[in-house]
Amino acid sequence: MQFPSPLIQGTLIKRYKRFLADITLDSGEEVTTHCANSGSMLGLKEEGSKVWVTKIPDESKRKFRYDWHLIQIPGSTERVGINTSWPNHLVEEALKAKSITPLTSYHNYKREVKYGQQNSRIDFLLTEENLPDCYVEIKNVTLKIDNTLQFPDSVTARGTKHLEELIHMKDLGHRAVVLYIAQRTDAPFFKVADHIDPTYAKISILAKEKGVEFYCYTCDINDEEIKIAAPLLIKG
Numbered sequence: 001m002q003f004p005s006p007l008i009q010g011t012l013i014k015r016y017k018r019f020l021a022d023i024t025l026d027s028g029e030e031v032t033t034h035c036a037n038s039g040s041m042l043g044l045k046e047e048g049s050k051v052w053v054t055k056i057p058d059e060s061k062r063k064f065r066y067d068w069h070l071i072q073i074p075g076s077t078e079r080v081g082i083n084t085s086w087p088n089h090l091v092e093e094a095l096k097a098k099s100i101t102p103l104t105s106y107h108n109y110k111r112e113v114k115y116g117q118q119n120s121r122i123d124f125l126l127t128e129e130n131l132p133d134c135y136v137e138i139k140n141v142t143l144k145i146d147n148t149l150q151f152p153d154s155v156t157a158r159g160t161k162h163l164e165e166l167i168h169m170k171d172l173g174h175r176a177v178v179l180y181i182a183q184r185t186d187a188p189f190f191k192v193a194d195h196i197d198p199t200y201a202k203i204s205i206l207a208k209e210k211g212v213e214f215y216c217y218t219c220d221i222n223d224e225e226i227k228i229a230a231p232l233l234i235k236g
Helices: 086-097 157-171 198-210
Strands: 008-016 020-025 030-035 050-055 066-072 079-081 108-115 120-127 134-141 143-145 148-151 175-182 189-192 213-221 226-231
Touching: 008 030, 020 050, 020 066, 079 213, 086 108, 086 120, 086 134, 086 175, 086 226, 120 157, 134 148, 134 157, 148 175, 157 175, 157 198, 175 198, 189 198, 198 213
Parallel strands: 030 066, 134 175, 148 189, 175 213
Antiparallel strands: 008 020, 008 050, 020 030, 050 066, 066 079, 108 120, 120 134, 143 148, 213 226
């Protein structure tokens, strides 16, 4: 996925009110940016970190003229994508390119389809003649602890609800998949963060026992684009 406009480098002053961050651009200008991430961003909001933003076109009527997209981990060269709107777009590109191996048998998909028992919408519904319908829920991963990427980075009742819905679809004879998209490449493993959300962890174990499939893919990031790269080994 190409970035919407050239990346502009700066330094994080602070992130606040969930969707806002103050940043000093390398030009010296201090700006307030939109932060497209409502999560805790644990480990990704250290003041003084190097960050990258894009500028909104001048004709836009938006109040905040910049979007924050990347942060560099202090003491590392690793850049991490913080924009939670990206993973669904990245998965759509990967589905078209047949680069997510467990899903390559499907050639048709729809996005944001209503399903389940709790007024939910599935991120992707994959269909193919002579194959069971495949319900795919996408989760964004940014948290790293030691050598392992983890999800969630805060308690997620919504995430638990999605697991329950996928269990129900599996019980109905469909295929059900949780696809974690990690916007970083600096760890070889993924696991559910049971110390952060024990309830989500408990339901994820039940989901695996019921046949729900779990996968995690990293993303490669450069100055022009971000794209899905390689699968990670899942612990537990």
